[in-house]
Amino acid sequence: MDARVFVYVAHSAGTIDDTALELATAAQRLFPGSSPTAIVAGSGVDAVAREAARSFDEVWKLDTEALAYPNAELLRPLLVKLLTPGSMTLLPHNTFGLDLGPGLAVRLGATYVPDVVDADGLEGTTLKVVRQEFAGQVSAHVHCNVANGAVITIRPGAFPAAQSGSASGQVVDRSTDADGIAARRRFVELIEAETGDVDITREEVLVSVGRGIGDEENLALVEELSEAMGAAVCCSRPIIDAKWLENSRQVGTSGKTVKPKVYLALGISGSFQHLGGVKGNPFLLAVNKNPKAPIFQSADVGVVADLMDLLPVLTEKIRQGH
């Protein structure tokens, strides 16, 4: 394959993001033998570019005040100008990649390949990847015609991070290409997520409840169980959307990252956005009435049961044991 491969290196507080090294692995799986060029954009990013150069042979640095915040609307026209036609560009499938990727593909005339979880390789101009649909309930083999290049987003956590090497790649300063960039969307400010009454990121035992609980009044069953266990309650996103619990209880990519010893997942299907917030390899026990729920692929112990039947009995037994 002679198409050029690019990898977007996300970074914050002066260090490169895990996703960048995961993309490096993904690039090798999708395009074996390629030598991807890393793209580091921002303001005052010399150190980040040097760090990236330990893992990539070539790093393009886009260093300008305008990119102090990674605004996808500013970056897109810049990348359209810089990227070689027909190239393969890898982005993380997170809220930045979602913002940049689809429009970038359209603008480049490239094929958009979103949320890749595994690779079956490249045959001629057909890229074979694995995706998931229906929140992970089924997987799909997907074939993509990448003759005119591709913009590919990689699911965070799906590929292991490449070892950060000691290679010394070359940093190429392309900052002047960013002169005069403008967008019709301007970054104003960042409002940090709130920490609530209970800091679930510090709890060792978490009882996590999802949409399967059905009704707000049924939450009492979860709270009683949690109390009997001496645990804290957290939840998946639909519980927050319904305003049944306060925001700070949400676990996941757009919520908190927790590192408990024990995680009880009750009526949670196991989307990657939810499990992306469960770190530290806890003992994960999942209860779900659907035997095919994807959560069972990540659980240590699974129970196929209706929460309404199981929770009262379980709580009672734990209470008796005390």
Next chain:
Amino acid sequence: MEILVCVKRVPDPAENEISIGPDGGDIERDDLVYSVNEWDNYAVEEAVRIAERTGGNVTIVSVDDDEGEEVVRRQMAMGASQGLLLTDEAFEGSDGLGTATILAAAAKNGTYDLILTGAQADDGAAQVGGMLAALLDWPYASVVNLVETNSDGPLRIGREIDGGSQEINEIETPCVLSIQTGINEPRYVGVRGIRKVASIELPVMDAEALGISAETVGTAGAKVRRVDYFVPEQRAAAEMIEGSTEEIADRIVDLLRAQGGIR
């Protein structure tokens, strides 16, 4: 403001267990219960609220076959004055770009200040909104969880970013926003509401009416093609506990004790 909201009919995740059909080419479609994509319901509610503040109309649009009418009408009943169904055999098998191309043609056919989509639909691609914006050459913002309108000038919007922080932006109109769940509380639609919109004519447009050449959309134009569905091999399958509710509960208590889950 004139607002177009894109909605997709999907198998309702709350009502269905998705399984793979006999030949692996599709999911089991018999007995599936469909509803509007969860994210799109929030998008419609947001559009209706904006139109209530600023005046103007909300139009619901979907690329679907005839079955799409019910979902379009249900969403109209939330407070939209118009609906539009984009239907053609040539649209079947469209990839994300195909769908965005069809929607872009419909958008150009009207005069909209704002287009809302859901952040993602059932295949988790999260692509149609961003593609639509690029095709129209309008600015775009994804995963939006706040929209504030000013009498004149740009919108002030919030994007929900990783970790749950909110990124505030100003964005010029016309623009496309993809809407995140939780931005509002979608109103309930009863049978009466649906009856009220039953008499509104629902225009149906095909490729010709939209000025789309059939080779650019549908299976013919798709660069991304699903070959089959499969169930991945369990990496390390969970130990499944079985038995009566009593037996299961006893076993869970033992396991939790052993793992330090009961204090």
